[in-house]
Structure formats: structure tokens, C-alpha cells
Amino acid sequence: MLFGCDFSSAPTARKPIVVAHGGVDGRCVVLQRLDTFATLAAWTEWLARAPAWVGGFDFPFGLPRELVVQLGWPLQWRALMTHYATLSRAEIRTEFAAFCAGRPAGGKFAHRATDGPAGSSPSMKWVNPPVAFMLHAGVPRLLATGACLPGLHVPHEGCERVALEAYPGLLARELIGRRSYKADDRARQTPQRHAARADLLDALVTSGSARLGLRLALEPAQRDILLADAQGDRIDAVLCLLQAAWAASQPAWGLPVSIDPLEGWIVSA
Structure with missing residues (x-):
């Protein structure tokens, strides 16, 4: 089973975890269906029940080495994740805010090596987006299913x-530049963002990704569903599906030989 997952550390019926299932047909990734999970428990149960899968997950799997060293936390990934899981979100926020307070403006956050080429937010951010809490909620649940995290575990x-x-x-x-195509806030769900989603879907279907060498195959009804999701969660799950499909076709999942075994790496970055 191949899927991409748009994740939330606090899912609800209004903003659930979204999973896009697909298959590969030559250079096409065929979207098969979209599933949603309104609770972490339901999502975890589904992951544990499925016997075999390759999934691309939209949350960080590691913390910046610089941060971990300064905090004096374990320098082995599995031990670090065990320690991280024992902390409350309030404790994480306090620790990370104290780290940032002692650093100069413009360099408050520590970054992983993958953040540069991926253009991703630092995995220690606890707001906008709260990826530190997504790591806290997601990684222990992946480990509980017995999952393999290549390069880390x-x-x-x-x-x-x-x-x-x-x-x-x-x-x-890669496909639409830095145009914004989604917003959780209803007031920011503008015609411009709707047009950006349309252009993104058109690019995925017609030319696809030169980086991945893949394009997306959609039914018209599926395109309508993706386009109508102003929060962008369903499109994001589909984008993760394409990245997982690419990684599944690559030696060593397409990960660099020099991956930091504490920080991890974003596939295709």
C-alpha cells in the first residue's frame, strides 16, 4: 500500500488527518482514494492494522543536532525520541523558547541540514506551523506500529x-512557485488561492514534476474534491503521495548517503 499523509497533531472532524492512497502506473501516480481521520487514535489504529505500507508523512522525523546538543538531550535518535515523548507540549515550548531567547534576531531557530534544500520550517517551531508538536504526536505513533524510518530507525x-x-x-x-494555495482561516480563502490550487493540479496532471519524473492521474470528481478543499489538506496529502512514490522507486529510498542519523531527511530534497 502506498500513501501520502497530511498530518495534524490535534485533528478534528473539521480539520482531520488526510491520507491519499495511490498506485504507480509507469510514470503516473494514480490517486485511488482519500481517507480522513478525526482523531489520533483512529489514525494510529489504521496504521497498525495495515500489514504493509510505504507512506510519506508531512511532519518532521528529527530535531536539529545543534538544538539537541545545547539542551543536553540524547544524541542517539531512538533515545532522543523516547525522551521527547516524555515531555508535555508546555515543557517543549518552554525549552525551545529558552533556546531561542539566547540567540540573535534572524537566527532564533536551529535548523536541520535538510531544511535548506527542502525550504522547510525548522522542526523545533511550535507555532505557525507547530511542527515540533507534530513530531511529538506523530513519531511515537509510527514507532508503536513497528515502522521502519530509513536513515533513522x-x-x-x-x-x-x-x-x-x-x-x-x-x-x-516547483510547480507554482511561492504562490499561496491554501489557508485555514476562512477569511483568507481567496479566489487567488483557489486559482493557485487549480494551476497546481493542472501542472501535476499535465506535465508533472520534473524533479520526481512523475505526474498525477485524477478522475474529474477527484479533481473537484481537491480543488474545493480551501485548507489544502487533501492536495498536501496527494503531494506527499507523489514524494513517497518517487522514494519507493529509488535505491535507499532516495536518501543521501551522508544523512545525519539524528536529524533525518525529507525525501526528494
């Missing part, structure tokens, strides 16, 4: 559940 040979860190913004920028 391989529980045993032949692991049939493979979790890859994806980032939809990387693919979206």
Missing part, C-alpha cells in the same frame, strides 16, 4: 511498514 530486516518524511511545499514550489 530500522527495527528489523524486511520491515514491511516504511515511513518517509515528506514535505508538500517542496513539490508545490
